[in-house]
Amino acid sequence: MAAGTPLYRPPPPLLDDACALFLDVDGTLLEFASQPDRVRLPPQALAVIETLSDRLQGALALVSGRPLHELDRLFWPLQLPAAGLHGHQFRGSETSPGSTVPEALSHFKREALALARRHQGVMVEDKGSHLALHWRGAPHAAEQVRALAAARIGDIAGYRLQPGDHVVELVPADVDKGGAVRTLMRERPFLGRTPVFVGDDLTDEYGFAAVNANGGWSVLVGRRDDSHANYGLADPGAVHAWLRANAENPASAFSPPTEQT
Ligand SMILES: [Mg+2]
Numbered sequence: 001m002a003a004g005t006p007l008y009r010p011p012p013p014l015l016d017d018a019c020a021l022f023l024d025v026d027g028t029l030l031e032f033a034s035q036p037d038r039v040r041l042p043p044q045a046l047a048v049i050e051t052l053s054d055r056l057q058g059a060l061a062l063v064s065g066r067p068l069h070e071l072d073r074l075f076w077p078l079q080l081p082a083a084g085l086h087g088h089q090f091r092g093s094e095t096s097p098g099s100t101v102p103e104a105l106s107h108f109k110r111e112a113l114a115l116a117r118r119h120q121g122v123m124v125e126d127k128g129s130h131l132a133l134h135w136r137g138a139p140h141a142a143e144q145v146r147a148l149a150a151a152r153i154g155d156i157a158g159y160r161l162q163p164g165d166h167v168v169e170l171v172p173a174d175v176d177k178g179g180a181v182r183t184l185m186r187e188r189p190f191l192g193r194t195p196v197f198v199g200d201d202l203t204d205e206y207g208f209a210a211v212n213a214n215g216g217w218s219v220l221v222g223r224r225d226d227s228h229a230n231y232g233l234a235d236p237g238a239v240h241a242w243l244r245a246n247a248e249n250p251a252s253a254f255s256p257p258t259e260q261t
Contacts, residue, residue, distance in 0.1 A: 009232030012196070012219045015246050019217075020059035020190040021052070022181055022207060024199035025066060025074070027165060028221045031236050032136065041074060045240055050078055051247040058189040063087070063180050063197070063207060065162075065169065067127055081190075085130050086162065086171055086203060087180025101129055104156040105170060115141075115148055129172060136166035164201045178206035185214065198239060 033039040053060040061081040062071050068084035082091055112133055116122040121138025135142050149168045153161050162169040184190045195216035197207040208218035208228040220229035221239055233239050
């Protein structure tokens with residue numbers, strides 16, 4: 001779907017068992033809170049996600065800007081396939097956030113913390129190799145936060161700005177959620193399935209583009225006119241209702257692709 005399309009998008013159909021489901025977390029499964037470490041999953045949501053994951057033979061993954069250890073904490077006791085830090089981390093990968101932090105990013109962090117001290121409600125979230133500046137608690141400071149990030153990004157080699165909902169992140173330039181989806185789709189149990197990506201934010205557009213290019217479905221949570229998504233759900237409550245309907249939907253007779261011998 002091209003930019004400039006109407007705000008209204010139809011709700012996604014129910015999944016069939018040949019789908020692979022990729023879920024963003026904040027703003028998609030979780031309502032936003034002024035502090036990301038304070039949000040919690042609604043009751044019963046975990047059971048629905050587990051049922052649906054079983055139905056899809058494990059082809060349900062989280063694709064989030066959060067690091068993996070936070071995803072595991074939020075979804076405990078489930079340990080779902082996941083791409084953390086926008087696809088910088090995969091479960092079982094050797095990527096270690098914090099192991100390759102450029103000096104210029106550390107310098108920028110000190111400047112950002114100084115700005116946060118001047119504006120109560122601005123929050124600097126250190127994710128190791130990524131840095132997020134939140135202003136949900138300080139909307140008056142939005143322009144100053146954005147201006148500081150825009151002024152400095154050119155000094156931090158190999159990094160780009162990732163704007164989001166009341167946040168701007170500094171992330172490695174070669175990392176985005178589209179790459180995360182493509183990486184996961186190369187392996188079982190995702191391989192050969194129809195990819196479905198559900199997300200709310202600008203960073204999820206990379207995921208939408210990746211699934212659209214592979215004959216999948218892209219589902220925008222909330223409304224935005226400049227989105228690649230071809231379906232829409234109003235808010236996290238609507239996402240959970242859709243997941244519940246999918247978990248209760250009788251399984252179809254999908255056979256995953258067999259090994260080439
Ligand atoms: Mg989100």
